[in-house]
Amino acid sequence: MNLFDAIEKRRSVRKYLNEPVARAVIDKAIEAALLAPNSSNLQPWEFYWVTHPEKKKQLVAACLDQATAATAAELVVFVARTDTWRRNRQRILETLGQRGTVPKQQRDYYLKIVPLFYTPGWFSSLGLLKSAVFAVVGLFRPVPRGPFSKSGLRATLSKTVALACENFMLAITAQGYSTCPMEGFDESRVKKILGLGGAANVVMVISVGREDAAGIYGTRLRLDPKLFVFEV
Ligand SMILES: Cc1cc2nc3c(=O)[nH]c(=O)nc-3n(C[C@H](O)[C@H](O)[C@H](O)COP(=O)(O)O)c2cc1C
Known part of the structure; x- marks a missing residue:
């Protein structure tokens, strides 16, 4: 088929x-x-x-x-x-490391960008802050609009x-x-x-x-x- x-x-x-x-x-x-x-x-x-x-x-x-x-x-x-993203991120970086040098951009992506979107904090408190920052920056250039909250x-x-x-x-x-x-x-x-x-x-x-x-x-x-x- x-x-x-x-x-x-x-x-x-x-x-x-x-x-x-x-x-x-x-x-x-x-x-x-x-x-x-x-x-x-x-x-x-x-x-x-x-x-x-x-x-x-x-x-x-x-x-x-x-x-x-x-x-x-x-x-x-x-x-x-x-909650599995930290573990999986670690394993991805390890696997990529075994395959060769991990480009800085890729490492930064997993270590700096991913946490921005995967850690909303208690009652999405961190998320609220991030969403406000991105809303302001977004007035001037395209930005990701989330996810910032748990939902x-x-x-x-x-x-x-x-x-x-x-x-x-x-x-x-x-x-x-x-x-x-x-x-x-x-x-x-x-x-x-x-x-x-x-x-x-x-x-x-x-x-x-x-x-x-x-x-x-x-x-x-x-x-x-x-x-x-x-x-x-
Ligand atoms: C997210 C989702 C949830 C669904 N939940 C149910 C369900 O609880 N019970 C059920 O009989 N069908 C459920 N369906 C099947 C849909 O009713 C079905 O896909 C739709 O009527 C179209 O028919 P088809 O899948 O035969 O093309 C669900 C489909 C999706 C995508």
């Missing part, structure tokens, strides 16, 4: 057949997820493939008992982390994790299985099941399985592209 076939074929499936999905299928899709483009290459994601029967049962309940979760062979939780950072990281989700879903589709992304879940409960703290944000839970024909709700519906596509 080529990429365009997979994009066409992917549908959100709300009911699966009672059939297992081989471990290799999920492994391959997770590999694809890890190749997604991501903000500053800081890879702020975590993927929790929930295979423990009791945890899986709890996760289905936390997904509001949606049929797509209840009938899924597998469930994977996609998480964005606001802004969460939005930034969610973009990255959503791209990983799409890679994952297309990779599952390309292997002949189906998925459904879910944001209909109780985040507090999902985090409790996974033992996650405040620095983790659950972006999506994705169900995986062999599609039941009754699991596709109607012909695909997209509105007129003229509503969304502009050439300016």
